[in-house]
Amino acid sequence: MRYMATYDLMETLRNTNQWLGATALSMASYPIFSMTPNPAFQWISAWGEVTERTFQRMVTKPDWGIHTFTCEDGKDHLVSIDTVVEKPFGDLIHFAVPGRKPMKRRVLLVAPMSGHYATLLRSTVKSLLVDCEVFVTDWHNARDIPVSAGKFDVEDYTLYLTEFMRAMGPDTHVIAVCQPAPLALAATALLAEEEPEAQPRSLTLIGGPVDPDASPTEVTDFGRRVTMGQLEETMIQRVGFKYPGVGRMVYPGLLQLASFISMNSEKHAAAFTDQIARVARGEDGDHDKHNKFYDEYLAVMDMPAEFYLSTVERIFKGLEIAKNEFTVAGRKVDMGKITNVAVKTVEGGKDDISAPGQCVAALDLCTGLPESLKASHLEPEAGHYGIFAGKSWRNNIRPLVLEFIDANSGDRKTASKPANKNAAA
Missing domain, CATH: 3.40.50.1820 (Alpha/Beta hydrolase fold, catalytic domain)
Structure with a gap:
């Protein structure tokens, strides 16, 4: 059972953020709020849309899209x-x-x-x-x-x-x-x-x-600095109860993604801030540059x-x-x-x-x-x-x-x- 709780904790945090995004999007999109236009609701809705999409696609395998x-x-x-x-x-x-x-x-x-x-x-x-x-x-x-x-x-x-x-x-x-x-x-x-x-x-x-x-x-x-014992202790976890591979030892995709993002954290933070602004202004789309890149980049798999x-x-x-x-x-x-x-x-x-x-x-x-x-x-x-x-x-x-x-x-x-x-x- 060792490490399984950590795996499930990461999935819980991802799921919670996806839910928060969906909740913010739904709440700020109520028709009644249109009676008293307020930019704050547009920003809340935009934040919710970007947040829900971001955390949802982390566990979704992208389609090849070649039809x-x-x-x-x-x-x-x-x-x-x-x-x-x-x-x-x-x-x-x-x-x-x-x-x-x-x-x-x-x-x-x-x-x-x-x-x-x-x-x-x-x-x-x-x-x-x-x-x-x-x-x-x-x-x-x-x-x-x-x-x-x-x-x-x-x-x-x-x-x-x-x-x-x-x-x-x-x-x-x-x-x-x-x-x-x-x-x-x-x-x-x-x-x-x-x-x-x-x-x-x-x-x-x-x-x-x-x-x-x-x-x-x-x-x-990095491969030279870190010992195999350190890698096994810090990177390897057991798949949680939600998936068919429960109990399998893996290097979790969410942990890999955290490493990817940390290498250019400021760049990614700016990209998401800019995307929220574009969504609030109605300038986004499923196939815009941001979504095309992050739909693939954020979709990670356990190794x-x-x-x-x-x-x-x-x-x-x-x-x-x-x-x-x-x-x-x-x-x-x-x-x-x-x-x-x-x-x-x-x-x-x-x-x-x-x-x-x-x-x-x-x-x-x-x-x-x-x-x-x-x-x-x-x-x-x-x-x-x-x-x-x-x-x-x-x-x-x-x-x-x-x-x-x-x-x-x-x-x-x-x-x-x-x-x-x-x-x-």
């Missing part, structure tokens, strides 16, 4: 999200476009399990859907997974990726964004040794901590405790991937076994989470891979989010990734085109 797609034939086609592989901790989903000819490029987009849902990659999916068959790893909220489903750590994550790659077949091009970059590399190496015919054609790693010590950031410094702790201990502290000492089920995973999967790294010059140098380290680990199948790109003005979404991704990085995919889509024995060395990090 139609205009194909080359000029017609709008419906987009259906089909589950290809269903697993306890995450599914492999496919954004199918019925009526469209199957695209030659088959892309597996590996989403991070780092506090937010896979929908964080919505704009990335939309941009790739134009030219590719897009598959995504859709990780589940740990609070909704019964304890009977067992554990889930970095080794299980790696095994999930190998299963997803097998299900998609050898003509797959993997794009791993942020946190899963080192584990996607490990999964590819595992297949290279155990089942070479199931390897993907190419592997693109975007802003991931393959070698966290290559270029330290606040994230890596399995063993996954969070093993990531910190083995990837950041132990540097098992960086040292090529990572093991899965007692077997060493040798990155040097990758010999015919083209590998490309993408980094942002202003990335303060996975700084330049951390991701490109993957190329040095692939000792069995010829230089013609290695590539790297540094986007000088892009931050962490910008390297997989926004202007930098749309205008510069996406075209290079598609070019890299096309250059390595042929027969493995003959795929010897030089990889596009754009701007080496």
Whole structure:
């Protein structure tokens, strides 16, 4: 029962704030108050609306919002999200476009399990859907997974990726964004040794901590300062009675969100104050800039405790991937076994989470891979989010990734085109 009371206390505080917001909105919106117009009621109503929405979306999984797609034939086609592989901790989903000819490029987009849902990659999916068959790893909220489903750590994550790659077949091009970059590399190496015919054609790693010590950031410094005992004592709690995963040890989403917000607390406070003013003036909307951002940013998911702790201990502290000492089920995973999967790294010059140098380290680990199948790109003005979404991704990085995919889509024995060395990090 330890920590369960704390988990339920956080949920109680969230629920109470949502209720207070709804109450303020309802009270200040009574028609009778319109008889004596008073700006105070507008502000109370606006505060209530923003507060209720803020705390309600913390426990709501965002919708992908990708319903139609205009194909080359000029017609709008419906987009259906089909589950290809269903697993306890995450599914492999496919954004199918019925009526469209199957695209030659088959892309597996590996989403991070780092506090937010896979929908964080919505704009990335939309941009790739134009030219590719897009598959995504859709990780589940740990609070909704019964304890009977067992554990889930970095080794299980790696095994999930190998299963997803097998299900998609050898003509797959993997794009791993942020946190899963080192584990996607490990999964590819595992297949290279155990089942070479199931390897993907190419592997693109975007802003991931393959070698966290290559270029330290606040994230890596935190991992060094705090002991594993401190992390387990302060960050890990048991899911409360409200959810199917009651009793499961997790790193709660609400606690993660508190950490996210504390890094830029003044900026967030100003954003919400400004939004209340906009609502009071009637200038807000469901799809305005504030709501579009915070609908996603505030939607957090609990992370399995063993996954969070093993990531910190083995990837950041132990540097098992960086040292090529990572093991899965007692077997060493040798990155040097990758010999015919083209590998490309993408980094942002202003990335303060996975700084330049951390991701490109993957190329040095692939000792069995010829230089013609290695590539790297540094986007000088892009931050962490910008390297997989926004202007930098749309205008510069996406075209290079598609070019890299096309250059390595042929027969493995003959795929010897030089990889596009754009701007080496």
